[in-house]
Amino acid sequence: MISGSVFVGASEEQSGDKFRGVNPATGETLSPDFCAATGDQVARACKLADEAFPVFSALAPPDRAAFLERAADEIMALGDELIERSTAESGLPRARLEGERGRTVGQLRMFAAHLKKGEWLHVAINPAMPDRDPLPRADLRRRHVAVGPVAVFGASNFPLAFSVAGGDTASGLAAGCPVVVKGHPAHPGTGELVARALRTAVAACGLPDGVFSYLPGPSNELGAALVSDPHIRAVGFTGSRPGGLALMRVASARPVPIPVFAEMSSINPVLLLPGALAARADALGEAFVGSLTLGSGQFCTNPGLVLALRGEALDRFLASAAKALEGAPPTPMLTAGIHDSYGGGVATLDAHKDVTAVGRSAETGGVNCAQPALYSCTAKAFLSDPALGAEVFGPASLVVACDSLDEMAAMIEGLEGQLTATVHLEDDDKSALAELLPKLERKAGRILANGWPTGVEVCDAMVHGGPYPATSDGQSTSVGTLAIERFLRPVCFQDIPDDLLPPPLRNANPWNVPRHVDGDPKRT
Amino acid sequence: MISGSVFVGASEEQSGDKFRGVNPATGETLSPDFCAATGDQVARACKLADEAFPVFSALAPPDRAAFLERAADEIMALGDELIERSTAESGLPRARLEGERGRTVGQLRMFAAHLKKGEWLHVAINPAMPDRDPLPRADLRRRHVAVGPVAVFGASNFPLAFSVAGGDTASGLAAGCPVVVKGHPAHPGTGELVARALRTAVAACGLPDGVFSYLPGPSNELGAALVSDPHIRAVGFTGSRPGGLALMRVASARPVPIPVFAEMSSINPVLLLPGALAARADALGEAFVGSLTLGSGQFCTNPGLVLALRGEALDRFLASAAKALEGAPPTPMLTAGIHDSYGGGVATLDAHKDVTAVGRSAETGGVNCAQPALYSCTAKAFLSDPALGAEVFGPASLVVACDSLDEMAAMIEGLEGQLTATVHLEDDDKSALAELLPKLERKAGRILANGWPTGVEVCDAMVHGGPYPATSDGQSTSVGTLAIERFLRPVCFQDIPDDLLPPPLRNANPWNVPRHVDGDPKRT
Incomplete structure (x- = not known):
């Protein structure tokens, strides 16, 4: 089932330089060969992501939630092959990886539930006041929407929970951002298996191909090309401080700078x-x-x-x-x-x-x-x-x-x-x-x-972030439901005809989401 | 009443190079001389702000709201001197400046009301689950808190509403951030009057001196020194694109980079x-x-x-x-x-x-x-x-x-x-x-x-921000209640004894703020 492919949307491709995984516990290289993604594949994956954005970002919350749930199911359906491969590629014990898999699918399901609650849309409405003196007030309605395609860098230390379908990917997809993953070369087989599960979920849910692409490879140039691509609007990263700082430099040197949410180092x-x-x-x-x-x-x-x-x-x-x-x-x-x-x-x-x-x-x-x-x-x-x-x-x-x-x-x-x-x-x-x-x-x-820091609960209250240089953006978290906020931006609609408004802003509230009207919470 | 002073906290100081305001409608310079703030004053103002932070950021919402309301009252108490001076310094008509003053005090009062509602604290609680299998869950509680001292750059085009006590200052103070304002040299008398009103409010409310400082001056070096100061944790700016980009460069070159919320340019x-x-x-x-x-x-x-x-x-x-x-x-x-x-x-x-x-x-x-x-x-x-x-x-x-x-x-x-x-x-x-x-x-x-973009309503639903280069951070707004979010960060408390928790996280909810418990809204 592991072919060494690159996934540019639905296209499974074999080209580029080859590399292999290594079993760190034995030092032995593992078959098969893996293809390192090329610059052309980066460009095509990002363009596909951009094309997928309008449809994917506009999905009703239950539809995007169904996709996340399907992705979780497909990861579980990989069965023991995933555990065996990730054990071989990471040197971590089986029980740990089974637990990490549970955490990974749990995150996807948590975001599915979070989506359906609708508060993440942050709907605020200030209705028109045509008779206000001295000037009337227009009808103003605001909700948050996805920022655009997101680049995610898989981490070495959690080959499942902070990698291809980890917290950054889950929160980016939840927000409505197509995700292009740069796969970590330390666990290419694990990465491919998970990428394959996500691809299956994209197809099963009838979503545009560009919602997810997977670009594995060992080179820093690959990552820099991904962050430089003009279609990418934000970056999620977990790794070393030099790695995070390098991506921050690339992102801020773009003609249009983009935010990098890098979790980089901490001595706790x-x-x-x-x-x-x-x-x-x-x-x-x-x-x-x-x-x-x-x-x-x-x-x-x-x-x-x-x-x-x-x-x-x-x-x-x-x-x-x-x-x-x-x-x-x-x-x-x-x-x-x-x-x-x-x-x-x-x-x-x-x-x-x-x-x-x-x-x-x-x-x-x-x-x-x-x-x-x-x-x-x-x-x-x-x-x-x-x-x-x-x-x-x-x-x-x-x-x-x-x-x-x-x-x-x-x-x-x-x-x-x-x-x-x-x-x-x-x-x-x-x-x-x-x-x-x-x-x-x-x-x-x-x-x-009276505890120890090495357990990070995945929940609403969790903050896995901190002032620089623990993270690049100390106002964010990469774990927990709050992580979705990294990939959202507010847009205000003024006097737009009701039938042209995004559904959560329409008078009838067809998505039945919680809303604030003149500052007070209302569901209708 | 206009003395040309610099305000380092409560200290009204006269030193440094002198400059004057100009009436653009006549080309005439206006008395008196104004002192340009020095590097030493920048350092002292930022240190005072840092010292004021623990007390100011921990105030109960009604107390910080009372300060904002007092600041609004003190601005109104400046009376016609403020309108006359701002008219002379800006060339804008009196009616416009009266309206802008109303908007300025309205913003302060809007944030006071927003503070009291408490949702800005984003309280989320996941109670302990000691019997959860296979591992118990700790008690996890999160709320947002101020990021630290904020530098605000007064804009030329709104000498009141986007200047010394404008939207950036109001939202920064509302968040609990002491504010150090770099006063715009185009309206130094207006700036000093408003700064004086804020100083009066700080004293009247018994707050630490460092909650507000005012550093006027014409040089770019002054602004760069302010953004470089290690005590400053975020920057608010409205102005030209070259100005905003320059501050972004300074901020990202710091040993500890900080966010710059710059509203820079737009052709609408x-x-x-x-x-x-x-x-x-x-x-x-x-x-x-x-x-x-x-x-x-x-x-x-x-x-x-x-x-x-x-x-x-x-x-x-x-x-x-x-x-x-x-x-x-x-x-x-x-x-x-x-x-x-x-x-x-x-x-x-x-x-x-x-x-x-x-x-x-x-x-x-x-x-x-x-x-x-x-x-x-x-x-x-x-x-x-x-x-x-x-x-x-x-x-x-x-x-x-x-x-x-x-x-x-x-x-x-x-x-x-x-x-x-x-x-x-x-x-x-x-x-x-x-x-x-x-x-x-x-x-x-x-x-x-079916309207025109040149009216920006101050309300919950407003977004006055947009993708780069309209603003440096397209996920933010500088107008409306949402502007407070720029100056907050989440902190999670795990198993901290109840009596040591910040008040909004204690079991008894002494501030009576809205909270989410396991993802569902609750007030208790």
Whole structure:
């Protein structure tokens, strides 16, 4: 079933340079050959997307929802082939990928439900006031509509949930934007299978071909060509900071600049407040290592920085974490490149004069395996060397010992923008947290207590975003229903005849969506 | 009462280079001298804004609303001095400025009312599900919060409604962002009076000094320093395209890039559909000239382009417009620079080989007066020379004669992004408009029928924004309640103890704001 094809709309094509997937756990290349998409295919896919836009963006919510639900069904119908291939291409365990598949189809279904509720249209109506003095008011009606075709970059670390049919694709399609995916070269077979499922759903729902195209390939030029294409109106990306920044540069240099919603990097500070540390240092150390090593440390929300007050309780935490780390088995990383990069990051910490090695896994592991590692330093050392705040993608973390809560606050103020900030507290830490919370809020998109950042619930309230450089646009989220807002824009209609208005703005409200009339909610 | 001061928070300061306002209608400079803000003042104002942020952004909605209402009252309390000074500095008629003052205080009061409704907080709650299988769900609560201090650039063409206390300032303050205004040098006395009113309101409401600062000055360096300041988190701007693009470059080159919401340029196409033109060419010509010459053509929504099918009806429209133009008196423009620029734009059209002069005002007018002028060309000429699509800021417009509705559609597809698109139609034009409407919607933020674009109602449904380059961010509006969204970001709280949550997220909902719980609207 895996052919190595490029999908330009409904056209399954074989041309261009060839590349192969690799099993990172063994280092072996996997058949078959995959075709890298060409510049011509980029241009045709984007043109098809543009042609599909008027029909797709104007669909009634239940019709677009049905497409999303069909896409979810088709992904499930891929069956075990998808799990086996994604396991082979990612080195991640089967149970994780089964869970990730559930999350992926769950996202599609969540957006289908969200579409049907209709609030995403943001309908606001100010009826005409012909007798207003001194000037009459026109009839003004506004609703949000899709921005246009969207380019989505599949991420390496979630080959299903943040890739071909991941959150960016799901929210873009939900908004009514045709999507052109640049497939990640680390999981080309997985990508093709999912792309095939989406293609099947497009055809089954009778939608225009250009609603979805899939352009796999290993080159940066492919991605740059996609972001440069004049038909593309927005970009969704999850990946490295250099990658995100490069796409931002391409997007802002276009004759018509477009927004890039890039989720790029985060070290996700964890604050162990004094009461919590005193009460449960041992348990915290063990649980922390569980979060740190999850998925070989390759979560965007991996806890890469721990802040605590120096002292006996912190020593206990470190001892507990070191012990847990010693028994944590090294696990394969997603690619040889990521593994090399992790090795470089750890070597930098090992060599840093102000950094102490706290512990590491007793084993070094096999091919492309990351050896979990923990380090510590003082707040003064951290504050005097910005390089210590750089993300080390993988299961390594740095514990920073602070002299006081004031120094901890200064540490927070010195941090870059983050996806998450975590606090462990007991009741006697509440006043300290009350002081720190406003500072944390300016740094992170999600603040959590007495848990670990490495679970990102897909729901309405979730924010998976944060101030730059955690994301390019700190006013957005890439997970949860709010993610659809990235791909919508408002349009106002003034005195347009009722029968020419988009359905949600017509007097009869044929889509039966919630509306605001002169600022107050009404369904009719 | 006008002292020429800079306001760094509550500190009224006199230093720096001096400059003066000019009465454009006479060319005379106006006393007193005004101090241009210095780099040191920029830095101090932004630091104060940052310090004010935690308190100001956390105010309960009624408290921030009371401040906006007080600001409106203080502007009204300036009395006739404000109207006299703004008339002298802008060359605009008294009635216009009285109306603009009403709009300015109306905007502040509209945001006060909008704040109290609470929907702008976008509260979403997904309660904990401790027994969910296979994994429990944490308690997740999200609300929007201010992004941080905002820099606002006063516009020349609306010395009140788009300036010191204009829509950007009102929406920024409403969101909870301290605002640092860069005052426009074309109306320094007007700016100072309004700044003084805002300062009075800040003090009267017991708010931190840094909630509002006012930095007037003529130099581009001042604006660049403001946008570069690390405390500034977003920018609001209304002005020229070169000005907006320059600020976008500064903002994106920062170590931490920030969004610029710039409203930059638009030629606001007007489509005269065949039925409408046949039925009322004469009346349309006359009414068109009324819109074209309003405020000396210095509205962002000025109709600078007219599209119609060639033929007898269009000839009648042109004759009617030419006649109305002949009697339209030249009126002073806002500054000598704007007048010079208008002269250059008109000269380019006069000299263009494919452009025909249709008519102009019989008089040339006095100092800095713009002589209204109308031109025509064919669609082929327009499509072959992109320069004909450039905005000529002032009372000049270009009528493009199309051979067919298909050619008109091609004209629309070739246009840059616009603030508005206007259509004149009769019943027999409806099928033509149904074809054109999706194309218009991709080009403009507001589409209006059988009216003129030069009235921008301040209300919920208004969109005063549009695809680039009409604005830098085509997903936003600078007029209407939706403008507040530019200055908000979502933050999610996970398992945070109830007493530490922001009030709108607490179980008891002490602010009594509308909330969504598991996707459904609830007030409790």
